[in-house]
Amino acid sequence: MSFIKYAVPALVAAQTAMAASCGSTDSTITIASQTDLDTYATCTTLKGDVEISSSASGDLTLSGVTSITGSLSCTGASNVTSLTASALSSIGSAFTLDGLTTLTTLSFTNLSSVGSISWTALPELQSLDFTKGVSEAGDVLITNTGLTSLDGISLTTVGKFDITENTNLKTVNVNELTNATGLINFAGNMDSLQIILPNLGTGTNMTFRNVSGVSIPSLETLSGQLGFWGNTFGNFSAANLTTTGDLVFDDNTDLSNISMPVLKTVNGGFQIARNDKLKEITFPDLEEVTGAIDFSGDFDSVSLSALTEVKGGFNMQSTGNFSCSAFKTLRENNVIRGTYTCKANTTDPTTKDGSSGTGTSTSTSSTSSSTSSDSASVMNVASMPALGLAAVLGALLQYAL
Ligand SMILES: *[C@@H]1O[C@H](CO)[C@@H](O)[C@H](O)[C@H]1NC(C)=O
Ligand SMILES: *[C@@H]1O[C@H](CO)[C@@H](O)[C@H](O)[C@H]1NC(C)=O
Ligand SMILES: *[C@@H]1O[C@H](CO)[C@@H](O)[C@H](O)[C@H]1NC(C)=O
Ligand SMILES: *[C@@H]1O[C@H](CO)[C@@H](O)[C@H](O)[C@H]1NC(C)=O
Ligand SMILES: *[C@@H]1O[C@H](CO)[C@@H](O)[C@H](O)[C@H]1NC(C)=O
Ligand SMILES: *[C@@H]1O[C@H](CO)[C@@H](O)[C@H](O)[C@H]1NC(C)=O
Ligand SMILES: *[C@@H]1O[C@H](CO)[C@@H](O)[C@H](O)[C@H]1NC(C)=O
Ligand SMILES: *[C@@H]1O[C@H](CO)[C@@H](O)[C@H](O)[C@H]1NC(C)=O
Ligand SMILES: *[C@@H]1O[C@H](CO)[C@@H](O)[C@H](O)[C@H]1NC(C)=O
Ligand SMILES: *[C@@H]1O[C@H](CO)[C@@H](O)[C@H](O)[C@H]1NC(C)=O
Helix, strand or coil, X not given: CHHHHHHHHHHHHHHHHHHXXXXXXXXXXXXXXXXXXXXXXXXXXXXXXXEECCCCEEXXXXXXXXXECCCEEEECCCEXXXXXXXXXXXXXXXXXXXXXXXXXXXXXXXXXXXXXXXXXXXXCCCCCECCCCEEEECCEEEEEECCCECCCEXXXXXXXXXXXXXXXXXXXXXXXXXXXCCXXXXXXXXXXXXXECCCXXXXXXXXXXXXXXXXXXXXXXXXXXXXXECCCXXXXXXXXXXXXXXXXXXXXXXXXXXXXXXXXXXXXXXXXXXXXXXXXXECCCXXXXXXXXXXXXXXXXXXXXXXXXXXXXXXXXXXXXXXCHHHHHHHHCCCECCXXXXXXXXXXXXXXXXXXXXXXXCCCCCCCHHHHHHHHHHHHHCCHHHHHHHHHHHHHHHCCC
């Protein structure tokens, strides 16, 4: 009995001492319950990392604290239903939430700066209560959540921005984003997802799968790839884009109009394939393609009237009635350097790696051997490895969960 009389005050004293320290750099504060959180209510800054253990449950509230110098993480706490930190304005490093399968509320109304975000497997989380909005973050990865929008993620700049498998995600509008320094990738979200990045001017790589709208009216230059696979939009426009790396439009079933009126340079390969509704292809300012041009499909006209240099090969095949004569001339004038193939009116158009150039044809394409040997040599010339890598990467991301 007397032991308890001593032990309880001693425990309180220990907790007070811990709270007074408010953590320390390179150490981890472990939180298992609301009681643990309450011991830090007098701290304005928590030093080091904060980890909420998987056994935590219910509604957790961190009061008073305005910054965490390290990370804030919670993995596998399937019984945590809400996380609230109304004063918190910055998290120095990663904000990681993984497998909080019953989390419905994430309320960080004062949060504006985060080292990085990694949120995965939060199926019940439908919205963010981020009144102030996160304007600064490095990489942002959001996968397999119930989010319907990313309102509250109001970045001005971002590293990697990787948004996949959020099957309720209807709109993403990041109005403030002007510059992206890493991959922007969207795949496997809600089919009707509309992505609006009104002020994005520069980026590196951008890849889009399974979306129904992409609006990037201010985009001027990309140092890496711009790729579209399996999307459902009818029109695509990048009105101000002048320069990009590899450019790919593959298997976008409803796409009937690509408008890139000032595109001058493709620093890589340029592929258009299996977009069955695309009948006219026009890139009026396109001068230079440093990789190969590889267009296949059902188109009836192709106009590349400013073209002065194609360093890689050239493969153009369509079921449609377009004319190869302009390209034949470009080949003769050595504007097109690599292997040259041009076929109009062909029943079985193929890409330069020999796969079917049209989407609907489930044709067991008996390849003409002459074409495939041609295209094999083109593959070495151009930047197909880069395209292939991106495709593999996308597939991995898409099936990561
Ligand atoms: C969640 O609560 C249930 C029921 O109390 C319990 O069986 C389970 O172990 C808890 N999960 C975790 C991760 O603590
Ligand atoms: C929000 O964070 C700032 C520090 O950036 C702090 O001064 C302010 O008190 C916080 N607001 C609230 C409502 O806690
Ligand atoms: C984009 O951000 C990077 C890194 O902060 C910077 O180096 C680059 O100059 C920025 N680009 C533009 C156009 O602002
Ligand atoms: C596109 O570029 C033009 C000329 O540089 C500029 O005036 C216009 O504001 C840009 N449009 C958008 C939507 O950024
Ligand atoms: C998503 O796009 C990919 C192409 O990258 C396609 O293979 C897949 O079938 C699409 N998924 C859905 C659900 O449309
Ligand atoms: C493309 O845009 C034009 C003009 O904005 C519109 O009339 C047309 O319906 C759109 N086509 C598709 C397939 O969405
Ligand atoms: C394609 O879209 C552009 C820009 O939206 C438009 O000016 C052009 O008329 C469209 N072309 C066709 C064939 O619909
Ligand atoms: C194919 O194109 C040629 C030249 O543009 C034209 O004379 C001819 O009528 C077209 N044929 C068909 C079937 O559209
Ligand atoms: C394509 O076939 C049509 C009809 O058979 C023919 O009129 C046209 O000249 C052909 N076009 C080309 C470019 O070979
Ligand atoms: C962009 O994608 C290419 C492959 O297409 C890859 O080699 C490169 O590392 C990527 N760059 C960034 C910044 O993600």
